[in-house]
Amino acid sequence: MTAAARIREAFDEAGVTGWLHALDIDSGAEIGTGGDHAVVTASVHKLCVLVALHEQAAAGRLDLTEQLEVPLSGRELGPTGVAAMLDPVRMSLRDAAYLMMAVSDNTAAELLLGRIGLDAVNATTARLGLAHTYAVHTFRELLATIKEDAGPGGAQALADPYVIARLRALDPARTNRSTPRDMTRLLSAVWRDEACTPEHGAAIRRLLGLQVWPHRMASGFPFDDVHVAGKTGSLPTLRNEVGVIEYPDGGRYAVAVFTRAASTAATLPPADAVIGTTARIAVEALRGA
Amino acid sequence: MPYVQVHYQSQIDKIAISSLVVDLIRHLECFAAVAEESHFGRAAERLGVAQPPLSQRIQRLERELGVRLFERTSRQVTITKAGTLLLEEARELLARSEALMATARRIRDGESGLLRAALPPDIAGETVAAILADFARLHPGVELELRELTTTQQLAQFASHDLDAGLIHHPCDVSGLELGPVLRREVGVLLPRDAPEAELDAVPLAALSPYDLILFHRAAAPALHDDVLTTCARNGYTPAAVRHGQGASFIRGLILSAHAVALSPRDAHTADRDPDLVWRPLAGAPLSWRLSVAWPRGRSDTAVSTFAEAATRALRETSAVSTELPPRPLHLRPAAEYWL
Structure with a gap:
């Protein structure tokens, strides 16, 4: 069975629809299933925000050590980072970027977007040739569409298929979007120092390596000598991660996995794990194992 | 148009x-x-x-x-x-x-003469008849081509533009679809009439432990299949074997001779008229099938909405569709990455 067929079988087994693209960063060899399919990025788009932030810094338009006041309002956006903190916070732009990448801090991401603007993010992805990648709204606006579409039932209404079917946030045509191939292209540019200067590239790679989540892409590589760096994205029924896997022999692989689960359950370990399983199948196929 | x-x-x-x-x-x-x-x-x-x-x-x-x-x-x-x-x-x-x-x-002119619609295999004969009769009454100008298809097959035919509307089991991937109201059919257990558990008014799932489980093929509706097994396990029933089958006589045979039970809505099998089988509700109603009519987004016309109405009404009237259960608590974990 081909690797692509095994990947599709793993998606089926996990109860998800999945789209994957994997790229050997040095040889350019690739593998995928649905690699050009339009997908909803969700928090994966924070990677684009991060690259845009560094592009602005490299151009001298901002200083990454510039201090940011995090107001008490706007903390309701998420369960991690400053979004979950109760007291006034002051931190640098780059530390806000750390929280945005390490724990997907929505409030930190919103503040950074407020500083650089959505247009700068889209200008960066366009400059890098990511023709299918586009942000139509900020993370606050994105969550507001879900709240509006879910109606008075709140988060519990998201278990209702009828509600899921009408969420704008799950339709790539109406929300922040990309393709798996665009995302591996972006990661490859970051790892090859083609997206920005080596100094800024190293800072971006460091933050992707500091992500705390072990349950998705990292779960497919249970090896102490393999380095995993990535950024997840999640919304009701959606589970994504894009990242780079580095082997001790120097092999570097950009992998982008986007899934949509049939089940509306918020806790669905097999759907998280299949991101690791399929990434592993793809990387091993690229390595000729 | x-x-x-x-x-x-x-x-x-x-x-x-x-x-x-x-x-x-x-x-x-x-x-x-x-x-x-x-x-x-x-x-x-x-x-x-x-x-x-x-x-x-x-x-x-x-x-x-x-x-x-x-x-x-x-x-x-x-x-x-x-x-x-x-x-x-x-x-x-x-x-x-x-x-x-x-x-x-x-x-x-907005009056395609043919509506290609589908129902899943476990819909009772009288429900099918009620849908056909209702549709013919409400929309006499349109021929209803009704097919028996699993949820998975329906999703595939929606994607290839071979199906206009269908009744699907949830959960499934509803991207690109619009849905009618979601209805619930209570699921109970089909047992041999002489089984000790048949004496109970409502059977706890854990009491089914000695029996193998007969369930529809996973491919028919994978997420529902997995949900059922998860709920069974959580309620103390992890069957030694899961036998896959859909046909009423096949299921009947397994129940009577292979020490197995089947989970199904009351009306999906004619246990009431069967001298050897009996249907009992499950204690605490832990399982139900959720269904709704679905059609490709933006492709609804009067024929589609008439089918949706007819199917929804027929299910409400013939399949003893119960009302929604009280909502269960939802604890989003931090890895969910969003908060509402």
């Missing part, structure tokens, strides 16, 4: 192959007319064209096909053997072309 018309027209203009096909149809019309009239003048009159362009068309068609279709003398036209061989196929193509134009016309 002017949008459809304009869109269709613009596609035709862009795609060279379409003009060629339309042209072929026009030439074949001329071929058939001349063959039937055996006379260029009469054929031209019938087609409402002048004779010289008709002759040119026949000549051009003969060049295109590389076959001589008619023997021409000064007085009359005779079809060749090759022409006779091609005439039947030409007529078939013309008939198909007419059917295509007629369907396009009906679609354009």
